[in-house]
Amino acid sequence: MNYLSVENLSKSFGERKLFQNISFGIDQGQKIALVGINGAGKSTLMKIIMGIEVADAGNIAINQQIKVSYVHQNPVFTGNLTIYQTIFEGSKNETLQVIEDYHKAMLDSEMGKENGDILQRLFEKMDTLQAWDYEYQIKEVLGKLGLHDTDLAVGNLSGGQRKRVALAKAILEKPDLLLLDEPTNHLDLETIEWLEDYLSKANLAILMVTHDRYFLEKVTNQIIELDNGSIHRxxxxxxxxLEKKAERREIEATEQEKAKSLYKKELEWIRRQPKARGTKAKYRVDAFEETKEKAFQKREEREIELNVVSQRLGNKIIEIESLGKSFDEKVLVKGFSYTFKKGDKIGIVGPNGSGKTTFLNMLTGIMQPDRGKITLGQTTAIGYYRQEEDSFDEEKRLIDIVKDVAEVVSIAGGSTITFSQFLTKFGFPPKQQHTPISKLSGGERRRLQLLMVLIKSPNFLILDEPTNDLDIMTLNTLEEFLDNFPGCLIIVSHDRYFMDRLVDHLFVFEGEGIIKDFPGNYTDFREWEKQQKSLQKETPSAKEPALLSSETPLNKNKASFKEKKEFEEINQQIETLNKEKKSLVEKITSGTVDHQALLDWSNRIQEIEGVLEELEMRWLELSELDGIE
Incomplete structure:
Protein backbone atom coordinates (compact mmCIF):
# COMPACT_ATOMS: atom_id res chain seq x y z
CA MET A 1 0.00 0.00 0.00
CA ASN A 2 1.29 3.44 -0.92
CA TYR A 3 1.43 5.88 2.01
CA LEU A 4 3.03 8.97 0.48
CA SER A 5 3.68 10.22 -3.05
CA VAL A 6 5.84 13.22 -3.95
CA GLU A 7 5.56 14.26 -7.61
CA ASN A 8 7.65 16.85 -9.47
CA LEU A 9 8.26 18.93 -6.35
CA SER A 10 10.32 22.13 -6.62
CA LYS A 11 11.43 24.71 -4.05
CA SER A 12 13.69 27.75 -4.21
CA PHE A 13 14.63 30.57 -1.88
CA GLY A 14 15.42 33.55 -4.10
CA GLU A 15 18.08 32.49 -6.60
CA ARG A 16 18.97 29.41 -4.57
CA LYS A 17 17.30 26.25 -5.89
CA LEU A 18 16.94 23.57 -3.22
CA PHE A 19 15.38 20.91 -5.43
CA GLN A 20 13.63 20.75 -8.77
CA ASN A 21 11.05 18.28 -10.11
CA ILE A 22 11.86 15.59 -7.53
CA SER A 23 9.58 12.55 -7.20
CA PHE A 24 9.52 9.59 -4.81
CA GLY A 25 7.09 7.53 -2.77
CA ILE A 26 6.87 5.64 0.50
CA ASP A 27 5.06 2.34 0.82
CA GLN A 28 3.94 0.34 3.84
CA GLY A 29 6.89 -1.04 5.85
CA GLN A 30 9.57 1.06 4.15
CA LYS A 31 12.06 2.76 6.50
CA ILE A 32 13.79 5.49 4.57
CA ALA A 33 16.54 7.92 5.52
CA LEU A 34 16.79 11.29 3.75
CA VAL A 35 20.44 12.42 3.52
CA GLY A 36 22.31 15.29 1.91
CA ILE A 37 24.68 18.15 2.69
CA ASN A 38 23.68 21.00 5.02
CA GLY A 39 21.45 23.42 3.15
CA ALA A 40 20.37 20.83 0.55
CA GLY A 41 16.74 21.22 1.65
CA LYS A 42 16.10 18.11 3.77
CA SER A 43 14.24 19.86 6.60
CA THR A 44 12.40 22.08 4.10
CA LEU A 45 11.20 18.97 2.24
CA MET A 46 9.92 17.46 5.51
CA LYS A 47 8.05 20.69 6.31
CA ILE A 48 6.48 20.76 2.84
CA ILE A 49 5.26 17.18 3.27
CA MET A 50 3.64 18.13 6.58
CA GLY A 51 2.11 21.33 5.14
CA ILE A 52 4.26 23.70 7.23
CA GLU A 53 6.04 25.09 4.12
CA VAL A 54 4.62 25.58 0.63
CA ALA A 55 6.31 24.19 -2.48
CA ASP A 56 6.84 26.31 -5.61
CA ALA A 57 5.51 23.51 -7.81
CA GLY A 58 4.52 19.85 -7.65
CA ASN A 59 2.13 17.72 -5.64
CA ILE A 60 2.14 15.71 -2.42
CA ALA A 61 -0.44 12.99 -1.84
CA ILE A 62 -0.84 11.31 1.56
CA ASN A 63 -3.05 8.24 1.84
CA GLN A 64 -6.17 9.38 3.72
CA GLN A 65 -6.55 5.98 5.38
CA ILE A 66 -3.31 6.24 7.36
CA LYS A 67 -2.18 8.21 10.41
CA VAL A 68 0.96 10.39 10.09
CA SER A 69 3.07 11.76 12.95
CA TYR A 70 5.91 14.28 12.65
CA VAL A 71 8.77 15.13 15.01
CA HIS A 72 10.26 18.54 14.22
CA GLN A 73 14.03 19.10 14.44
CA ASN A 74 13.49 21.66 17.22
CA PRO A 75 9.94 21.13 18.54
CA VAL A 76 8.24 24.02 20.33
CA PHE A 77 5.22 23.68 22.62
CA THR A 78 3.11 26.57 23.83
CA GLY A 79 0.65 27.04 26.64
CA ASN A 80 0.63 25.83 30.22
CA LEU A 81 -0.09 22.17 29.53
CA THR A 82 1.81 19.46 31.39
CA ILE A 83 3.97 16.89 29.61
CA TYR A 84 1.22 14.27 29.95
CA GLN A 85 -1.48 16.63 28.66
CA THR A 86 0.73 17.67 25.73
CA ILE A 87 1.44 14.08 24.70
CA PHE A 88 -2.24 13.16 24.60
CA GLU A 89 -3.68 16.55 23.62
CA GLY A 90 -6.34 16.22 20.96
CA SER A 91 -6.11 12.43 20.99
CA LYS A 92 -9.27 10.61 19.90
CA ASN A 93 -7.79 7.29 20.96
CA GLU A 94 -10.60 5.17 22.45
CA THR A 95 -8.13 2.98 24.34
CA LEU A 96 -6.58 5.98 26.04
CA GLN A 97 -10.00 7.29 27.06
CA VAL A 98 -10.91 3.92 28.60
CA ILE A 99 -7.63 3.86 30.54
CA GLU A 100 -8.34 7.33 31.95
CA ASP A 101 -11.93 6.38 32.84
CA TYR A 102 -10.79 3.17 34.50
CA HIS A 103 -8.19 4.94 36.66
CA LYS A 104 -10.76 7.55 37.67
CA ALA A 105 -13.24 4.81 38.62
CA MET A 106 -10.55 2.99 40.62
CA LEU A 107 -9.75 6.23 42.45
CA ASP A 108 -13.45 6.77 43.22
CA SER A 109 -13.71 3.19 44.50
CA GLU A 110 -10.74 3.68 46.82
CA MET A 111 -12.47 6.80 48.21
CA GLY A 112 -15.49 4.66 49.15
CA LYS A 113 -17.76 5.44 46.22
CA GLU A 114 -20.04 2.57 45.16
CA ASN A 115 -19.26 2.03 41.45
CA GLY A 116 -18.81 -1.74 41.08
CA ASP A 117 -20.93 -1.91 37.92
CA ILE A 118 -18.97 0.91 36.28
CA LEU A 119 -15.67 -0.72 37.21
CA GLN A 120 -16.78 -4.10 35.86
CA ARG A 121 -17.91 -2.54 32.58
CA LEU A 122 -14.64 -0.62 32.22
CA PHE A 123 -12.65 -3.71 33.16
CA GLU A 124 -14.32 -5.68 30.39
CA LYS A 125 -13.72 -2.84 27.93
CA MET A 126 -10.04 -2.71 28.96
CA ASP A 127 -9.83 -6.41 28.12
CA THR A 128 -11.63 -6.01 24.79
CA LEU A 129 -9.36 -3.15 23.66
CA GLN A 130 -6.22 -4.79 25.13
CA ALA A 131 -5.75 -1.58 27.06
CA TRP A 132 -3.57 -3.27 29.67
CA ASP A 133 -0.83 -3.66 27.05
CA TYR A 134 -1.23 -0.07 25.87
CA GLU A 135 -1.00 1.27 29.43
CA TYR A 136 2.22 -0.69 29.91
CA GLN A 137 3.55 0.71 26.63
CA ILE A 138 2.82 4.29 27.74
CA LYS A 139 4.82 3.74 30.92
CA GLU A 140 7.67 2.08 29.02
CA VAL A 141 7.94 4.82 26.35
CA LEU A 142 7.82 7.65 28.90
CA GLY A 143 10.34 5.88 31.11
CA LYS A 144 12.78 5.08 28.30
CA LEU A 145 12.64 8.68 27.09
CA GLY A 146 13.38 9.94 30.60
CA LEU A 147 9.98 11.60 31.08
CA HIS A 148 9.38 10.55 34.67
CA ASP A 149 7.73 13.71 36.01
CA THR A 150 4.90 14.14 33.50
CA ASP A 151 3.28 16.93 35.55
CA LEU A 152 5.97 19.44 34.51
CA ALA A 153 4.79 22.33 32.30
CA VAL A 154 6.12 22.02 28.74
CA GLY A 155 6.75 25.77 28.62
CA ASN A 156 9.60 25.38 31.11
CA LEU A 157 11.37 22.49 29.37
CA SER A 158 14.82 22.55 27.75
CA GLY A 159 15.30 21.82 24.05
CA GLY A 160 16.31 18.23 24.81
CA GLN A 161 13.26 17.64 27.01
CA ARG A 162 10.95 19.08 24.34
CA LYS A 163 12.47 16.65 21.80
CA ARG A 164 11.71 13.74 24.14
CA VAL A 165 8.12 14.91 24.61
CA ALA A 166 7.69 15.20 20.83
CA LEU A 167 9.09 11.69 20.31
CA ALA A 168 6.84 10.23 23.03
CA LYS A 169 3.79 11.96 21.51
CA ALA A 170 4.61 10.65 18.02
CA ILE A 171 5.29 7.07 19.14
CA LEU A 172 2.19 6.82 21.35
CA GLU A 173 -0.04 8.14 18.56
CA LYS A 174 0.67 4.77 16.90
CA PRO A 175 1.12 6.25 13.40
CA ASP A 176 1.33 4.28 10.17
CA LEU A 177 3.91 6.76 8.82
CA LEU A 178 6.41 8.49 11.11
CA LEU A 179 8.44 11.52 9.94
CA LEU A 180 11.52 12.29 12.04
CA ASP A 181 13.88 15.25 11.62
CA GLU A 182 17.16 14.57 13.47
CA PRO A 183 15.52 12.29 16.08
CA THR A 184 18.75 11.54 18.00
CA ASN A 185 19.71 15.18 18.69
CA HIS A 186 19.69 16.03 22.43
CA LEU A 187 19.20 12.38 23.47
CA ASP A 188 21.68 10.50 25.64
CA LEU A 189 23.30 7.33 24.35
CA GLU A 190 21.12 4.83 26.21
CA THR A 191 17.94 6.54 24.99
CA ILE A 192 19.26 6.51 21.40
CA GLU A 193 19.97 2.79 21.63
CA TRP A 194 16.43 2.15 22.90
CA LEU A 195 14.89 4.32 20.16
CA GLU A 196 17.04 2.61 17.53
CA ASP A 197 15.90 -0.83 18.72
CA TYR A 198 12.24 0.27 18.92
CA LEU A 199 12.13 1.78 15.42
CA SER A 200 13.99 -1.12 13.81
CA LYS A 201 11.33 -3.54 15.11
CA ALA A 202 8.23 -1.31 14.87
CA ASN A 203 5.61 -2.18 12.25
CA LEU A 204 5.40 1.24 10.59
CA ALA A 205 6.82 3.24 7.70
CA ILE A 206 9.48 5.85 8.47
CA LEU A 207 11.00 8.83 6.67
CA MET A 208 13.76 10.43 8.70
CA VAL A 209 16.56 12.94 8.42
CA THR A 210 19.56 11.85 10.49
CA HIS A 211 23.35 11.96 10.44
CA ASP A 212 23.77 9.15 13.02
CA ARG A 213 25.50 6.44 10.99
CA TYR A 214 24.91 3.56 13.43
CA PHE A 215 21.25 4.60 13.56
CA LEU A 216 21.08 4.66 9.75
CA GLU A 217 22.73 1.25 9.53
CA LYS A 218 20.32 -0.47 11.92
CA VAL A 219 16.96 1.24 11.30
CA THR A 220 16.72 2.01 7.57
CA ASN A 221 16.27 -0.27 4.58
CA GLN A 222 16.39 2.51 1.98
CA ILE A 223 18.23 5.81 1.61
CA ILE A 224 17.17 8.82 -0.46
CA GLU A 225 19.95 11.30 -1.20
CA LEU A 226 19.08 14.91 -1.99
CA ASP A 227 22.05 15.96 -4.12
CA ASN A 228 22.32 19.06 -6.31
CA GLY A 229 18.56 19.49 -6.40
CA SER A 230 17.89 15.90 -7.51
CA ILE A 231 16.84 12.67 -5.80
CA HIS A 232 18.90 9.46 -5.85
CA ARG A 233 17.45 6.31 -4.29
CA LEU A 242 28.28 4.59 0.51
CA GLU A 243 29.30 1.90 -1.96
CA LYS A 244 26.68 2.76 -4.58
CA LYS A 245 27.13 6.51 -4.20
CA ALA A 246 30.84 6.14 -5.01
CA GLU A 247 29.92 4.10 -8.10
CA ARG A 248 27.37 6.75 -9.16
CA ARG A 249 29.92 9.54 -8.81
CA GLU A 250 32.42 7.60 -10.96
CA ILE A 251 29.80 7.02 -13.66
CA GLU A 252 28.76 10.70 -13.61
CA ALA A 253 32.41 11.81 -13.88
CA THR A 254 32.96 9.48 -16.85
CA GLU A 255 29.78 10.70 -18.57
CA GLN A 256 30.77 14.32 -18.02
CA GLU A 257 34.20 13.69 -19.59
CA LYS A 258 32.51 12.08 -22.60
CA ALA A 259 30.14 15.05 -22.82
CA LYS A 260 33.09 17.47 -22.81
CA SER A 261 34.78 15.53 -25.60
CA LEU A 262 31.58 15.45 -27.65
CA TYR A 263 31.02 19.16 -26.93
CA LYS A 264 34.39 20.06 -28.49
CA LYS A 265 33.54 18.12 -31.69
CA GLU A 266 30.06 19.60 -31.94
CA LEU A 267 31.43 23.09 -31.29
CA GLU A 268 33.69 22.73 -34.32
CA TRP A 269 30.68 21.68 -36.43
CA ILE A 270 28.59 24.63 -35.14
CA ARG A 271 31.37 27.09 -36.01
CA ARG A 272 31.80 25.68 -39.54
CA GLN A 273 28.12 26.16 -40.34
CA PRO A 274 26.66 29.37 -41.81
CA LYS A 275 25.87 32.02 -39.22
CA ALA A 276 22.15 32.00 -39.98
CA ARG A 277 20.75 29.60 -37.33
CA GLY A 278 17.92 28.46 -39.60
CA THR A 279 20.34 26.78 -42.02
CA LYS A 280 21.67 24.38 -39.39
CA ALA A 281 20.06 21.05 -38.48
CA LYS A 282 17.77 22.02 -35.58
CA TYR A 283 17.91 18.61 -33.89
CA ARG A 284 21.72 18.78 -33.85
CA VAL A 285 21.74 22.31 -32.42
CA ASP A 286 19.34 21.23 -29.67
CA ALA A 287 21.52 18.20 -28.92
CA PHE A 288 24.55 20.50 -28.79
CA GLU A 289 22.88 22.67 -26.12
CA GLU A 290 22.05 19.59 -24.04
CA THR A 291 25.62 18.32 -24.34
CA LYS A 292 26.97 21.72 -23.33
CA GLU A 293 24.76 21.76 -20.21
CA LYS A 294 25.88 18.25 -19.21
CA ALA A 295 29.56 18.91 -19.92
CA PHE A 296 29.71 22.03 -17.77
CA GLN A 297 27.24 21.12 -15.08
CA LYS A 298 28.53 22.44 -11.76
CA ARG A 299 28.29 20.28 -8.69
CA GLU A 300 27.70 21.89 -5.31
CA GLU A 301 30.33 19.76 -3.61
CA ARG A 302 31.23 22.17 -0.80
CA GLU A 303 34.42 20.24 -0.08
CA ILE A 304 35.61 21.11 3.41
CA GLU A 305 39.29 21.30 4.32
CA LEU A 306 40.12 21.45 8.03
CA ASN A 307 43.85 22.06 7.90
CA VAL A 308 44.30 24.78 10.55
CA VAL A 309 47.35 24.66 12.81
CA SER A 310 47.31 24.43 16.59
CA GLN A 311 49.59 26.27 19.00
CA ARG A 312 52.52 24.42 20.61
CA LEU A 313 51.51 22.51 23.72
CA GLY A 314 53.86 22.52 26.72
CA ASN A 315 54.53 19.70 29.18
CA LYS A 316 52.01 21.00 31.70
CA ILE A 317 48.55 20.97 30.12
CA ILE A 318 45.70 20.84 32.67
CA GLU A 319 45.80 19.44 36.20
CA ILE A 320 42.59 18.69 38.13
CA GLU A 321 42.83 18.16 41.88
CA SER A 322 39.97 16.87 44.08
CA LEU A 323 37.31 18.67 42.05
CA GLY A 324 33.87 19.03 43.61
CA LYS A 325 30.63 20.69 42.53
CA SER A 326 27.05 20.55 43.85
CA PHE A 327 23.79 22.36 43.30
CA ASP A 328 21.77 22.37 46.52
CA GLU A 329 21.77 18.70 47.57
CA LYS A 330 22.56 17.31 44.09
CA VAL A 331 26.24 16.31 43.82
CA LEU A 332 27.54 16.47 40.23
CA VAL A 333 31.30 16.06 40.74
CA LYS A 334 32.92 14.60 43.86
CA GLY A 335 36.67 14.37 44.53
CA PHE A 336 37.75 13.98 40.88
CA SER A 337 41.45 14.29 39.97
CA TYR A 338 43.21 13.92 36.63
CA THR A 339 46.38 15.16 34.91
CA PHE A 340 46.05 15.56 31.15
CA LYS A 341 48.82 14.15 28.97
CA LYS A 342 49.85 15.07 25.43
CA GLY A 343 47.67 13.33 22.86
CA ASP A 344 44.80 12.60 25.28
CA LYS A 345 41.57 11.94 23.38
CA ILE A 346 38.81 11.50 25.92
CA GLY A 347 35.10 10.86 25.50
CA ILE A 348 32.57 11.82 28.18
CA VAL A 349 29.47 9.67 28.66
CA GLY A 350 26.66 9.61 31.18
CA PRO A 351 22.91 10.24 31.39
CA ASN A 352 21.45 13.73 30.92
CA GLY A 353 21.75 15.75 34.12
CA SER A 354 24.74 13.79 35.44
CA GLY A 355 27.07 16.82 35.30
CA LYS A 356 28.88 16.54 31.96
CA THR A 357 28.31 20.15 30.82
CA THR A 358 28.96 21.45 34.35
CA PHE A 359 32.33 19.67 34.30
CA LEU A 360 33.23 21.27 30.95
CA ASN A 361 32.17 24.71 32.18
CA MET A 362 34.49 24.36 35.19
CA LEU A 363 37.32 23.18 32.93
CA THR A 364 36.94 26.28 30.75
CA GLY A 365 36.53 28.71 33.67
CA ILE A 366 32.90 29.58 32.89
CA MET A 367 31.93 28.11 36.27
CA GLN A 368 33.92 27.88 39.50
CA PRO A 369 34.17 24.61 41.48
CA ASP A 370 32.99 24.37 45.09
CA ARG A 371 36.09 22.40 46.04
CA GLY A 372 39.45 21.52 44.52
CA LYS A 373 41.23 23.37 41.74
CA ILE A 374 42.00 23.32 38.03
CA THR A 375 45.44 24.50 36.88
CA LEU A 376 46.16 25.30 33.21
CA GLY A 377 49.62 25.20 31.67
CA GLN A 378 51.01 28.45 30.28
CA THR A 379 50.78 27.28 26.66
CA THR A 380 47.33 25.64 26.92
CA ALA A 381 44.86 27.33 24.56
CA ILE A 382 41.34 25.95 24.93
CA GLY A 383 38.83 25.93 22.08
CA TYR A 384 35.31 25.23 23.37
CA TYR A 385 32.55 24.22 20.96
CA ARG A 386 29.38 24.41 23.04
CA GLN A 387 26.21 22.40 22.69
CA GLU A 388 24.14 25.59 22.68
CA GLU A 389 24.16 27.40 19.37
CA ASP A 390 26.22 30.62 19.44
CA SER A 391 24.23 33.82 19.05
CA PHE A 392 25.33 35.75 15.97
CA ASP A 393 24.08 39.10 14.71
CA GLU A 394 21.37 37.90 12.31
CA GLU A 395 21.74 40.90 10.01
CA LYS A 396 25.53 40.60 9.65
CA ARG A 397 27.00 38.88 6.63
CA LEU A 398 28.92 35.64 7.02
CA ILE A 399 32.15 37.20 5.81
CA ASP A 400 31.92 40.07 8.33
CA ILE A 401 31.47 37.68 11.28
CA VAL A 402 34.75 35.90 10.47
CA LYS A 403 36.59 39.11 9.54
CA ASP A 404 35.93 40.49 13.04
CA VAL A 405 37.98 37.60 14.49
CA ALA A 406 40.91 37.29 12.06
CA GLU A 407 42.07 38.93 8.84
CA VAL A 408 44.37 35.99 7.99
CA VAL A 409 44.44 32.36 9.15
CA SER A 410 47.46 30.09 9.63
CA ILE A 411 47.06 26.65 8.05
CA ALA A 412 49.06 23.43 8.06
CA GLY A 413 52.45 23.83 6.41
CA GLY A 414 53.06 27.27 7.92
CA SER A 415 51.36 29.36 5.23
CA THR A 416 48.55 31.84 5.75
CA ILE A 417 45.34 32.47 3.84
CA THR A 418 42.73 35.23 3.91
CA PHE A 419 39.55 34.83 5.95
CA SER A 420 37.61 34.56 2.66
CA GLN A 421 39.78 31.68 1.49
CA PHE A 422 39.35 30.05 4.90
CA LEU A 423 35.55 30.30 4.58
CA THR A 424 35.77 28.64 1.16
CA LYS A 425 37.80 25.77 2.60
CA PHE A 426 35.14 25.42 5.29
CA GLY A 427 32.42 24.81 2.70
CA PHE A 428 31.18 28.39 2.31
CA PRO A 429 31.80 29.38 -1.35
CA PRO A 430 32.46 33.07 -2.19
CA LYS A 431 28.89 33.68 -3.34
CA GLN A 432 27.49 32.45 -0.01
CA GLN A 433 29.95 34.48 2.09
CA HIS A 434 27.87 37.63 1.57
CA THR A 435 24.71 35.92 2.84
CA PRO A 436 23.17 37.29 6.06
CA ILE A 437 23.42 34.92 9.05
CA SER A 438 19.60 34.75 9.17
CA LYS A 439 19.59 32.90 5.82
CA LEU A 440 21.84 30.03 6.96
CA SER A 441 20.41 26.58 7.66
CA GLY A 442 20.78 24.95 11.08
CA GLY A 443 23.70 22.82 9.88
CA GLU A 444 25.44 25.80 8.26
CA ARG A 445 25.18 27.79 11.50
CA ARG A 446 26.77 24.92 13.44
CA ARG A 447 29.56 24.72 10.86
CA LEU A 448 30.16 28.45 11.29
CA GLN A 449 30.29 27.94 15.07
CA LEU A 450 32.96 25.24 14.60
CA LEU A 451 34.90 27.53 12.26
CA MET A 452 34.93 30.28 14.91
CA VAL A 453 36.51 27.86 17.39
CA LEU A 454 39.20 26.47 15.06
CA ILE A 455 40.18 29.86 13.59
CA LYS A 456 41.88 30.70 16.93
CA SER A 457 44.28 27.72 16.59
CA PRO A 458 43.53 25.97 19.94
CA ASN A 459 45.67 23.09 21.18
CA PHE A 460 43.09 21.76 23.66
CA LEU A 461 39.73 21.15 21.98
CA ILE A 462 36.50 20.60 23.91
CA LEU A 463 33.58 19.58 21.73
CA ASP A 464 30.15 19.34 23.39
CA GLU A 465 27.76 17.56 20.97
CA PRO A 466 29.66 18.66 17.84
CA THR A 467 27.72 16.34 15.52
CA ASN A 468 24.29 17.95 16.03
CA ASP A 469 22.91 19.19 12.68
CA LEU A 470 26.15 18.56 10.75
CA ASP A 471 25.83 16.56 7.53
CA ILE A 472 27.67 13.28 7.02
CA MET A 473 30.24 14.80 4.63
CA THR A 474 31.20 17.45 7.21
CA LEU A 475 31.37 14.78 9.92
CA ASN A 476 33.73 12.65 7.86
CA THR A 477 36.02 15.63 7.29
CA LEU A 478 35.87 16.64 10.95
CA GLU A 479 36.78 13.09 11.99
CA GLU A 480 39.80 13.10 9.68
CA PHE A 481 40.96 16.40 11.17
CA LEU A 482 40.46 15.32 14.80
CA ASP A 483 42.10 11.96 14.16
CA ASN A 484 45.31 13.82 13.29
CA PHE A 485 44.86 16.68 15.79
CA PRO A 486 48.18 16.99 17.69
CA GLY A 487 46.69 18.53 20.85
CA CYS A 488 44.32 17.20 23.51
CA LEU A 489 40.70 16.44 22.77
CA ILE A 490 37.55 16.05 24.93
CA ILE A 491 34.32 14.98 23.24
CA VAL A 492 30.77 14.79 24.57
CA SER A 493 28.65 13.20 21.84
CA HIS A 494 25.63 10.98 21.33
CA ASP A 495 27.11 9.90 17.97
CA ARG A 496 28.54 6.46 18.76
CA TYR A 497 30.40 6.16 15.44
CA PHE A 498 32.08 9.51 16.05
CA MET A 499 33.10 8.52 19.60
CA ASP A 500 34.33 5.05 18.60
CA ARG A 501 36.61 6.42 15.92
CA LEU A 502 38.23 9.21 17.93
CA VAL A 503 38.52 8.53 21.67
CA ASP A 504 41.05 6.37 23.53
CA HIS A 505 39.34 6.35 26.92
CA LEU A 506 36.21 7.64 28.62
CA PHE A 507 35.21 9.69 31.63
CA VAL A 508 32.06 7.86 32.73
CA PHE A 509 29.66 9.99 34.79
CA GLU A 510 27.87 7.43 36.96
CA GLY A 511 25.80 9.86 39.02
CA GLU A 512 26.12 11.17 42.59
CA GLY A 513 29.39 12.86 41.60
CA ILE A 514 31.26 9.67 40.65
CA ILE A 515 33.45 9.92 37.51
CA LYS A 516 35.39 6.83 36.43
CA ASP A 517 38.16 6.60 33.85
CA PHE A 518 37.45 3.72 31.44
CA PRO A 519 40.22 2.52 29.05
CA GLY A 520 38.52 2.15 25.69
CA ASN A 521 35.92 3.68 23.35
CA TYR A 522 32.13 3.67 23.68
CA THR A 523 31.54 0.25 22.11
CA ASP A 524 34.23 -1.23 24.38
CA PHE A 525 32.43 0.31 27.37
CA ARG A 526 29.03 -1.08 26.37
CA GLU A 527 30.52 -4.54 25.89
CA TRP A 528 32.17 -4.31 29.31
CA GLU A 529 28.84 -3.29 30.85
CA LYS A 530 27.13 -6.33 29.30
CA GLN A 531 29.86 -8.61 30.67
CA GLN A 532 29.45 -7.09 34.13
CA LYS A 533 25.69 -7.69 34.05
CA SER A 534 26.27 -11.31 33.00
CA LEU A 535 28.76 -11.77 35.83
CA GLN A 536 26.32 -10.29 38.35
CA LYS A 537 23.71 -12.88 37.35
CA GLU A 538 26.27 -15.63 37.95
CA THR A 539 27.52 -14.31 41.32
CA PRO A 540 26.76 -16.43 44.44
CA SER A 541 23.63 -15.60 46.40
CA ALA A 542 23.59 -13.87 49.77
CA LYS A 543 23.35 -17.31 51.40
CA GLU A 544 27.02 -17.99 50.50
CA PRO A 545 28.84 -15.00 52.07
CA ALA A 546 32.15 -16.88 52.37
CA LEU A 547 32.55 -16.81 48.56
CA LEU A 548 32.04 -13.06 48.22
CA SER A 549 35.19 -11.02 47.69
CA SER A 550 35.99 -7.81 49.54
CA GLU A 551 35.37 -5.95 46.26
CA THR A 552 31.75 -7.10 45.97
CA PRO A 553 29.58 -3.96 45.74
CA LEU A 554 27.61 -3.35 48.91
CA ASN A 555 24.61 -2.24 46.90
CA LYS A 556 24.38 -5.31 44.69
CA ASN A 557 20.86 -5.97 46.05
CA LYS A 558 19.70 -2.37 45.59
CA ALA A 559 16.61 -2.14 43.41
CA SER A 560 17.02 -0.43 40.07
CA PHE A 561 14.50 2.12 38.81
CA LYS A 562 13.15 -0.51 36.42
CA GLU A 563 12.69 -3.03 39.26
CA LYS A 564 10.87 -0.44 41.38
CA LYS A 565 8.52 0.30 38.49
CA GLU A 566 8.00 -3.42 37.93
CA PHE A 567 7.16 -3.87 41.65
CA GLU A 568 4.55 -1.08 41.44
CA GLU A 569 3.02 -2.62 38.31
CA ILE A 570 2.88 -6.11 39.88
CA ASN A 571 1.06 -4.66 42.89
CA GLN A 572 -1.50 -3.11 40.57
CA GLN A 573 -1.85 -6.31 38.52
CA ILE A 574 -2.33 -8.49 41.64
CA GLU A 575 -4.94 -6.10 43.00
CA THR A 576 -6.80 -6.02 39.69
CA LEU A 577 -6.73 -9.80 39.23
CA ASN A 578 -7.93 -10.40 42.78
CA LYS A 579 -10.85 -8.03 42.19
CA GLU A 580 -11.71 -9.84 38.96
CA LYS A 581 -11.49 -13.21 40.71
CA LYS A 582 -13.76 -11.98 43.51
CA SER A 583 -16.25 -10.66 40.97
CA LEU A 584 -16.30 -13.98 39.12
CA VAL A 585 -16.80 -15.96 42.34
CA GLU A 586 -19.78 -13.74 43.20
CA LYS A 587 -21.26 -14.39 39.76
CA ILE A 588 -20.86 -18.14 40.14
CA THR A 589 -22.53 -18.11 43.57
CA SER A 590 -25.38 -15.93 42.35
CA GLY A 591 -27.17 -19.04 41.07
CA THR A 592 -27.28 -18.41 37.29
CA VAL A 593 -28.65 -21.19 35.08
CA ASP A 594 -26.41 -20.28 32.13
CA HIS A 595 -24.08 -23.33 32.12
CA GLN A 596 -21.82 -21.94 29.38
CA ALA A 597 -21.28 -18.76 31.43
CA LEU A 598 -20.48 -20.84 34.52
CA LEU A 599 -17.92 -22.82 32.54
CA ASP A 600 -16.33 -19.66 31.12
CA TRP A 601 -16.13 -18.02 34.56
CA SER A 602 -14.56 -21.14 36.11
CA ASN A 603 -11.94 -21.36 33.35
CA ARG A 604 -11.12 -17.68 33.80
CA ILE A 605 -10.68 -18.15 37.57
CA GLN A 606 -8.17 -20.95 36.89
CA GLU A 607 -6.27 -18.68 34.46
CA ILE A 608 -6.23 -15.87 37.04
CA GLU A 609 -4.91 -18.19 39.77
CA GLY A 610 -2.08 -19.32 37.49
CA VAL A 611 -1.09 -15.74 36.67
CA LEU A 612 -1.37 -14.70 40.33
CA GLU A 613 0.98 -17.50 41.37
CA GLU A 614 3.66 -16.28 38.95
CA LEU A 615 3.18 -12.64 39.92
CA GLU A 616 3.36 -13.39 43.63
CA MET A 617 6.64 -15.31 43.20
CA ARG A 618 8.14 -12.33 41.36
CA TRP A 619 6.67 -9.98 44.01
CA LEU A 620 8.53 -11.92 46.73
CA GLU A 621 11.82 -11.72 44.80
CA LEU A 622 11.51 -7.97 44.32
CA SER A 623 10.34 -7.30 47.88
CA GLU A 624 13.73 -8.49 49.19
CA LEU A 625 15.60 -5.77 47.26
CA ASP A 626 16.79 -2.64 49.03
CA GLY A 627 14.66 0.40 48.17
CA ILE A 628 11.43 -1.50 47.54
CA GLU A 629 8.60 -0.27 49.72
Missing part, protein backbone atom coordinates in the same frame (compact mmCIF):
# COMPACT_ATOMS: atom_id res chain seq x y z
CA UNK A 234 19.43 3.42 -2.78
CA UNK A 235 17.74 0.15 -1.75
CA UNK A 236 19.86 -0.72 1.26
CA UNK A 237 21.35 0.57 4.50
CA UNK A 238 24.15 3.10 5.07
CA UNK A 239 27.01 0.77 4.07
CA UNK A 240 25.30 -0.05 0.75
CA UNK A 241 24.59 3.65 0.18
Missing amino acids: YLGNYGYF
